Amino acid sequence: MRLTRPLLSVLVAMGAVWLGDGRQCQAESSGQVELVISRWAGPHADDQAELLKEFEKSTGIKVRMDAIDYGQLRQKQILNMGGKTRAYDLVWAQEVWLPEYVAAGYLRPLDEYVKDEALGGKDFDFGDFQPSLIKIATVEGKLYGLPTFVQTPLMVYNQEMLGKAGVPAPKTWEETLSAAKKLHDKGTGIALPAKQGLAAVDIWIALDRSNKGDYFDPAGKLKLVTPENIETAKFWKDLSNVSMRGSTNWHFDDVNKAIEFGQADLGITISGLVGALEDPKESKVAGKLGYAALPYKNRPFGTLSVWNWCVTADGKHPREAYQLAAWLTSKATERKLSQKNGQISARQSVLKDPELIAKSPWLPAVSEALTNAGTQPRTKNAPKLMDAMESALSRIAAGNADPQKELETVQAQLAADFP
Amino acid sequence: MSAKAGTLRGSTLFKHPERVRSRGDRHQLLAVALIIPAATVLVAVMIVPLGYALLMSLFDYRVGAESKGSFVFLANYLRFVEDPLALSSLGLTLLFTFCAVSCEIVLGIGMAVLLATLPVSIARLLRGVYCMPLLISPIIVGLLWRYMYDPTFGLVYYFLGLTGLANLFGGLQEPASALFCVMVADIWETTPFVLLCVTAGLAGIPADLYEAARIDGAGALGRLFRITLPLLRSVLAVVLVIRGTDAFRVFDIIYALTGGGPANSTLSLSIYAFKKGFEENQMGYAMAIAIITMALLVLIFGPLLKALYSRSQGNAP
Numbered sequence: 048m049r050l051t052r053p054l055l056s057v058l059v060a061m062g063a064v065w066l067g068d069g070r071q072c073q074a075e076s077s078g079q080v081e082l083v084i085s086r087w088a089g090p091h092a093d094d095q096a097e098l099l100k101e102f103e104k105s106t107g108i109k110v111r112m113d114a115i116d117y118g119q120l121r122q123k124q125i126l127n128m129g130g131k132t133r134a135y136d137l138v139w140a141q142e143v144w145l146p147e148y149v150a151a152g153y154l155r156p157l158d159e160y161v162k163d164e165a166l167g168g169k170d171f172d173f174g175d176f177q178p179s180l181i182k183i184a185t186v187e188g189k190l191y192g193l194p195t196f197v198q199t200p201l202m203v204y205n206q207e208m209l210g211k212a213g214v215p216a217p218k219t220w221e222e223t224l225s226a227a228k229k230l231h232d233k234g235t236g237i238a239l240p241a242k243q244g245l246a247a248v249d250i251w252i253a254l255d256r257s258n259k260g261d262y263f264d265p266a267g268k269l270k271l272v273t274p275e276n277i278e279t280a281k282f283w284k285d286l287s288n289v290s291m292r293g294s295t296n297w298h299f300d301d302v303n304k305a306i307e308f309g310q311a312d313l314g315i316t317i318s319g320l321v322g323a324l325e326d327p328k329e330s331k332v333a334g335k336l337g338y339a340a341l342p343y344k345n346r347p348f349g350t351l352s353v354w355n356w357c358v359t360a361d362g363k364h365p366r367e368a369y370q371l372a373a374w375l376t377s378k379a380t381e382r383k384l385s386q387k388n389g390q391i392s393a394r395q396s397v398l399k400d401p402e403l404i405a406k407s408p409w410l411p412a413v414s415e416a417l418t419n420a421g422t423q424p425r426t427k428n429a430p431k432l433m434d435a436m437e438s439a440l441s442r443i444a445a446g447n448a449d450p451q452k453e454l455e456t457v458q459a460q461l462a463a464d465f466p
Numbered sequence: 467m468s469a470k471a472g473t474l475r476g477s478t479l480f481k482h483p484e485r486v487r488s489r490g491d492r493h494q495l496l497a498v499a500l501i502i503p504a505a506t507v508l509v510a511v512m513i514v515p516l517g518y519a520l521l522m523s524l525f526d527y528r529v530g531a532e533s534k535g536s537f538v539f540l541a542n543y544l545r546f547v548e549d550p551l552a553l554s555s556l557g558l559t560l561l562f563t564f565c566a567v568s569c570e571i572v573l574g575i576g577m578a579v580l581l582a583t584l585p586v587s588i589a590r591l592l593r594g595v596y597c598m599p600l601l602i603s604p605i606i607v608g609l610l611w612r613y614m615y616d617p618t619f620g621l622v623y624y625f626l627g628l629t630g631l632a633n634l635f636g637g638l639q640e641p642a643s644a645l646f647c648v649m650v651a652d653i654w655e656t657t658p659f660v661l662l663c664v665t666a667g668l669a670g671i672p673a674d675l676y677e678a679a680r681i682d683g684a685g686a687l688g689r690l691f692r693i694t695l696p697l698l699r700s701v702l703a704v705v706l707v708i709r710g711t712d713a714f715r716v717f718d719i720i721y722a723l724t725g726g727g728p729a730n731s732t733l734s735l736s737i738y739a740f741k742k743g744f745e746e747n748q749m750g751y752a753m754a755i756a757i758i759t760m761a762l763l764v765l766i767f768g769p770l771l772k773a774l775y776s777r778s779q780g781n782a783p
Contacts, residue, residue, distance in 0.1 A: 118721075122744045125529045147747070151531050243727025292617035295639040295728045301616070310618050430746045438551075438730055445728030446641050 080367050081109040085124055086139035088114035091196070091319070094387045095375070102374050108367050128153035128359055136362035137372055140192060142183045142353045146425045149186040155358045156189040160369040167373040172396075175378060180393045183422060184355050192355025193376040194393035198319045199349040199416045200250050200299075201409060202339045205332055208312040216337050217313070220254070220282055223342035224289065230312055231289040238302040238314030239290040243441035246299050248433055249350040249423065250315060250341060251440055255279040256421060257343035262432065263424070269432070269465035271454045279344075280443060280450030287444035295445035306332065315341065318416075321409045322389030338412035349416030350423065353393060428464045435460055523753035529743070535750065542754035551730060552755065555738040556762075558645060562734065563713040566649045566656075570709060571702065573653065574660025579690060581661075582668050593665065597658040604655065608722025611651035612638070615723075638724055641731035648723055648732050652716065660705050667701035668694070703774050707767050714763055735759050 086092055092114040099110045113135070115123060121144055127134045129151065140148060148154050160166055161173055180194040202223070204216055209226070212233065217223040227237035240246040255261065260275030287294065291311055293301070303320045305311035307330045316324075327333040340347035356372035358365050374380060381392040382400065389407050392398055404410050424432060435457045442448040523542055527535025546552045577596065581589040599607065615638045617623045626632040636643035671694065679689050695702075717736035720726065726733040726741065735755060743752030 122529075125744075129529050129531070147528075151528070243725060243729070293637070293639050296612075296615075296637075296644075296724060305618055308619065434741060434746050437727075441727045442729040445639060446731075448729070 079107065079109055080364050081111060082136040082364060082368055082371055083111045083113060083134060084137040084139070084371070085113050085115075085120070085127075085135045087117040087120050089117075090323075091384075091388055091390065094384060098380060098383060102371060106367075106370065106374075108371070110371065124148075125151075125153075128361060131361045133361045133363055135359050136364055136368035138357050138359055139354050140357050142351075142355065142422055143425050143429065145184065145191055145355065145357075146186055147427070148357065149189075149191055150427075153360055154191045155360050155362075155365055156191060157193065157358060157369060157372075158190050160358075160366070160373075161190065166366065166370055168370075168377060170377040170379045171373045172378060175394050175396050176376075177393055177395055177398075180353050183351075183353060192357040193372045194353045194355050195376045195381065195390075196319065196354040197391040197393055197413075197417070198317050198352040198354075199391075199413060199420060200246075200253060200315055200317050200341055201321060201412050201416065202341055203306055203314050203316055203321065203324065203409075204337050204339070205306070205309070205312040205335055206337045207335045208309075209337075212312065214312075216339065217342065218339055218347075220258075220342050220344050223313075224282070224285055226313055227286060227289040235311060236289045236291045236294075236313075237286060238297065238305045238311035238316075239287060239294040239444075240297050240299045240302050240315060241287055241290060241294045241441070241444040242296050242298050242301075243437050243445075244298060245423075245433060245437065246317070247440045247444070248436045249352070251279065251283055251436070252421075252423065253341045253348050253350040253416075254282060254344070256419070257341070257345060257348035258282075259345060269458065269461060271458045272451070276454055277451045280440075280454055282344075283440060284443045284447075284450055290444075295441070306330075306336070318389075318391050318409065318413050322407070325389070325408065336408070338409040340412055340416035346419060347415050349413075349418075349420035351417065351420035352422070428461075431464050432457075432461060519753050520757055523750060523757050526748070526750045528747040529749050538750065542751045543758070545751060546754060546758055551733070552735075552738060554730065555733040555735050558731075558733060559714060559716070559735045562645060562649060562652075562716060563710060566652045566713050567706065567709050569649070569653050570657045570660050571705065573657045574705070575664050575695075575698070575702075577657070577661050578664035578668060579694065581665070593661070596661060599655045600658045600662075602655070604718040605722045607651060607655045608719040611647070611654075611719075612723050615647055639728060641729045644724055644728060644731045648720055651723060652713070652719055655719070656709060656712070660709065663701055663705045664698060667698045671697050700774065700777065703770055707770055707774070710767055711763050714766070715759065 086095075092112065096112050096114075099112065103109055120139075121141075124135065124138050124140070124144075128138070128148070140154075145154075164171075167173070176194060177197075180197065181190065184190055184192040184194050202217070204226075206216065209216060212229060214226045214229050215222065217226040223237070230236050240250070252262070255276055258275050258279050260273060260279055262269060262271060264270040264273075291305065291314075297305075299317045299320055302311070302314045302316045303323060306314050306316065307324055309331045321338070324330050324336055325333050340349060356375055358368045358372065362368050376393070378394055378396055381390075381394050381397045382403070384390045385392050385397055385400075385403055386406065389409070391410075391413055397403065398410065398414070423429065439448075439453040439457050443450050443453055522532070522535075524537060524539055525532075525535040526538045526542070581593055584592070602610070614620050614622050617632070617637060617639070620637075622637070623632050623635075626635055638644050638647050675693050675697075676689055679693055684692065715736050716734050717740065720732050720734055720737055721740075724732045726737045736759065739752045739755035739759070742748045742755065
């Protein structure tokens, strides 16, 4: 009797632990493969989850999606893959994370799997991927991810409202500044994602590259204090001065909201969010918008961000995980997702699909931005550079700091990290 | 006396002292056995992680690549002292803690005292309403206030607009006012905690003290400063320790509201440690910042805790 209670408690505790991994246990014990995939949460994840049912039905493989907030995604993936918890079979990783993941041994090379055509399925045509994106997913000569969901910042304007205000659709720096000033004088301005964060740095480097500037000189040395970079930083300051109130604490989603509700007539958002702007159920301005690449000095330039499906090194079912990655990035699945939410595909055939172009009026602007697009640096110390630039651009936009001095400060601050 | 002693001497206790010892030993063993599970949990969840953090703060490493880290001894701690952004975040954290906790305590006491003067049914209803923010997670509070402060669709600017003050208030978008906005959100969320504690403390003050003070002609302020506050001293000390340590470690509400910006004007120590650890992959430095935060908390609130403990020991029956 004395032992009954403690024994029962132990059994209950063991049961709880077992139930914690219940679904996995059930699937595994019935001989059915269950894959766990990691990605960010949101409408895109919901659409993908819906499509995954087709994969489950056709292959008999169960898929569980661990969709969490974007802000915590990298941290959670690293903690799991670093701790070799074997929790994930497939992870969705941004291109800037790949070198770090590969260096840490978190990912499995996909080259052998790609050669196995039966594994990819008949709709998987490797040659159809944008070659530049495959290059980005290749680290030290080995392929570590299948690219999908390309993102690039875009300029959006309300054609009707700009017409009424007598403001022509802007394209260059000068035109954009002039349009934003006119709108600012009328009480609004340009909706700018100038919150201290990566969005601002993504925009700044695209503006800078359009001005023939960059973080590094041709020899690969960090060189921030150049006439081009200073000029771009000054333009960033000028643009911030004629931005909508609140812009210095806005991210892309806040800009989207301001445009959606018809409060902003001109703004900078990201391609992954523009689908919502054209949805008449959500947006007051659907059908009234025009799109352009980011404002440019000499030629349009975009900052490219691409998500990749990567098979983890510690995953339980690598072959099946690759099979799922191939299915998720197949032509048919990519087309379906693009139709559903305006996703920019990594596949050439999908981007050229006339039906899709008719449905997604921003695609020409995306193509224009991607013609000369570049990624953020992907070296080991790149996060330090990004963080320092985030602070500097925020001080320029919100703190009215001197652009040249800010660049000099960042250069001095990072001297030891970028010798 | 001798008869009593004689009786005792004749009892079984004195006849078999070894039995007493063995029973005492058994009790002691049982006590140790009962403490072991709790002690094991304590060591496993508190001491081990703390020791690990302390050890890893002496290394320069990335998450997932701990074995490839290099031993840098106290370099991460020295770096903190020389890092202007770290020192600025320490200053901001101290300012935030002092201002937010002071306001919360003053408001909490004021509300609790006012509610105590109202009829019980109304006081209960209002207390329930005022305590609602306590039930919301800080990250949600942050998101909620982020939209409240938005100049385009936020309520704060709507009301400021009605009074013509909208253009004078920088809100979250200006470095000069961002920290103030964060404090307001924090005060809104945590003042109810102070209200609850003080209400509980007030219930323990004998009503006849107030009665006597009234007869002696003491006014409301006199009763507050001469009876209520002195008798709430222990409660307030506990509130100060709990809220003070919480505010010093503030993370979620700032993360949701501003992420530390604009221009690092709301960068708390915890946000700075998070950025260093998870955005810049400098886990050793992030650990050192966490250890420094803990050491500062001990330095600031340790004496208060010690005083509280001595007081409770002194008052023990």
